[in-house]
Amino acid sequence: MKISIPIVFIADDDSSVRKGLERLIKSAEFKVETFASAEEFLQRKPYRSGPSCLVLDVRMPGLSGIDLQKELIQKDTSTSIIFITGHGNIPMSVEAMKNGAVDFLPKPFDEKELLSAIIRAIEKSDHIRKNDDERAKINCRVNTLTPREYECLRWVISGMLNKQIASKLGVTEKTVKVHRGRVMHKMQTASVAELVRLAQKCGITPPKK
């Protein structure tokens, strides 16, 4: 059983806004951390104890909110973003949404609106986290495969028979059976069906004939 505590980050250069938001969000039983700039947020070590979201002011001195969003896309984090802004415009909001923001709220906004956006953002983050976790676990197993085993895995998930794989690899059917057995063992799967699903989850594709 893994602990999973959601957290809401706030990044805004206006301290009164930070305090107001912090009070509001804490009242909704969320853990909160505030930052006065994008740079300050980037300093923080990645949060790993649960899903997270960032309530982010679009316009700030230094790195802007939009810039920060782009930074965060690079480092693959599960933190979902909600923008708030006093002086936004349509192209800005559209760009933010295209880049995966959960919401974009012009001030003044309804408190309920923000809280509902936060809930959606946390759910999205949680979803991403779970997927990432699963993929990471599978990749750990994949990394224990030798090159030949990996190659073999790809042919197996293509649905080929051992004898066909053998001829592809230029070895005997016997050898393929051994590799295949080791693949199943290392991947901790009991059936080809499971193997196909695992492979799919971490983007391993069957070779083209």
Place this chain on the structure above:
Amino acid sequence: MKISIPIVFIADDDSSVRKGLERLIKSAEFKVETFASAEEFLQRKPYRSGPSCLVLDVRMPGLSGIDLQKELIQKDTSTSIIFITGHGNIPMSVEAMKNGAVDFLPKPFDEKELLSAIIRAIEKSDHIRKNDDERAKINCRVNTLTPREYECLRWVISGMLNKQIASKLGVTEKTVKVHRGRVMHKMQTASVAELVRLAQKCGITPPKK
């Protein structure tokens, strides 16, 4: 080989805008059709010869652009939407993007911007179409399965052995083999690996143990 001609629909109540857009988009070698209202567009029989997108004015008398978008989400069409607007606001653009719009352009916009959005929209539509097509084909096969065969399919893609499936269904292993053979034949697959992939594409899930 299937013909695939992209088309761009335009829905705007202002006829001068329609004409201007039509000229522009035709100059980019796209087939174009124009509509003076959302209702008029809904009248049109669904376009099936290729990918399509809709350049849509947000504000129109009668059904608005946003309303039309919601309508189109219901009827599952592959038509992707690009909004254009003279008097939009942020919440409107955010809502449109949340609902899957490819872009949201306030007037006046750069012609290149619109054309690039159209290209992205057509690509997206094409992608959706291809997925839908594939799913439809698979579903045709699935629909030829008898209830028992379908049940059997779900157990097979869970990776279970024939004897295990047999005990789940309360029949002999022999019977499972027969069903299973028919499933493979009807689904036109030669391996469990392929079967798993097909099932996944049309949302068939393995039963929980």
Place this chain on the structure above:
DNA sequence: TACCCTATTGGACTAAGGTCCAATTTACAC
């Protein structure tokens, strides 16, 4: 009632997958 579809099973095989033990070869690191 005759007919068809579905579901079920048996017999008799054939082929494919998987495992245990053992051995050889090669490449690369210490």
Place this chain on the structure above:
DNA sequence: GTGTAAATTGGACCTTAGTCCAATAGGGTA
């Protein structure tokens, strides 16, 4: 040079999967 990991193969066996032919039984329709 010795050791280790990877790749390869053989033999012997057992388990699964898949197929052909044949047969029975129940439900529903023309």
